[in-house]
Amino acid sequence: MEKLNFSCKLGVLSRPDGSAMFCEGDLKISSFLGETIVIAGLYGPVEVKMQKVLIDKASVECSYRPKSGLPGVEDRLYESLIRNICETSLMAALYPRSAVLITLQEMHNNGQLISCAINAACLACLDSGIDMKFMFGSVTCFLTKQEELCLKPPINEKDIKAFFVFVFDNTKGRILASHTKGSFSKEQYEEALHLSREESKNVFIFFKKSMHTND
Amino acid sequence: MSVNDFVLPGDVVQTVKSVRGVTVVGPGLRQNEEKPNTLCVTQAGKLCFKEPNTYWIEGKRNRYIPKKGDLVVGIVVKKVGDTLKIDIGSAEFASLSMLAFEGATKKQKPDVQVGDIIYAKLLNAHREMEPELVCIDSYYKAGKLGVLSNDGYLINISLNLAQRLLSIENPLLRTLGKKIPYEIVLGVNRKMWLFAKKAKDIITLVRCFEAAENQIDKNIIEVCKQFK
Structure with a gap:
């Protein structure tokens, strides 16, 4: 199985407390075409709106912006997915009556947009230095029409029968979230889970490497 | 994970030294519940250790x-009755009572306006x-605390640089003082108030601090010599 290529840049934005640009995919195919890029920024802990204040923990909010136009229903779904992941991983109880805001901007989509956005959010959290229980890393697995599982998106979008997005933590490799689209069998799901879990280790190695070189 | 390693959230420090069962835990760490x-570890960075624990x-x-006891620089944003919001x-504005200034009484309050530092x-x-x-210490004296003059400039620096500059061993502020006469108030909250007679000096100082941000302490002086 081919390895995925990652690259990232930390601290790309000046206003947020932490920011990261995360890129997943192959740069060699053609510049800017074979990859997925997301920019994430994190503000926090900041002042919270009156109606969203929680007295025992920080309220985590996430806003996702598509490449063009206003966010639609599907984007709202990604938003809530990422918000839930961040809420479990951040130590929200340390900052009661405050808010943590995560903003994501899609730059380029080549299929694995959701996992790329989740990874960008994790790097933004690490960059801001906010307290976290664990890191989270995400991998997308594609099921082609030929019933093959692969981590790289097929060149033609029509070849995709289903795709799976898994999010793991870095301590015990537990699943934090799973998101699927399309039809598949139970065995295929389990195989995809196994494949993604192995790949997620590479994601965490990449996170460590990029944080260390930036330090 | 051992001392001086680069650690990430989720890592566990296995061997912990303690004195009579007590270990002092600073930012970025917490006790493992399991x-x-x-x-x-809850933060990405270098694991540091100071003897004994x-x-x-x-x-x-x-x-x-x-944190309790921190000396900070703040901007007055609101006046609510007898308290100021700073x-x-x-995450939240801090409150400062009008009576917490040296010599202030109910009748004689200090002259503080919105926007003051x-x-x-x-x-x-x-x-x-x-x-x-x-703005007073435990003897009801102001010391250096209080309203800062409106002639100064307020700039934001990184949290890391603020802490480094506050260290007594840091040579930067003293070296700059030999070249340019200036006044400085440094808060641990990333805010810095600067005053010098000429605007040119202010610009030089600000550029020095910007350059110092990415330099280790030893090299700082060398770099700042370029900004004469």
């Missing part, structure tokens, strides 16, 4: 979190409550 004798993480945090860069001490900083500031 194994009470180990520590959990203190551990902390040196990472790059950007947001100031108030922006000190934390204040150097104050954190009397009380608990995460469940709003931070509380005072």
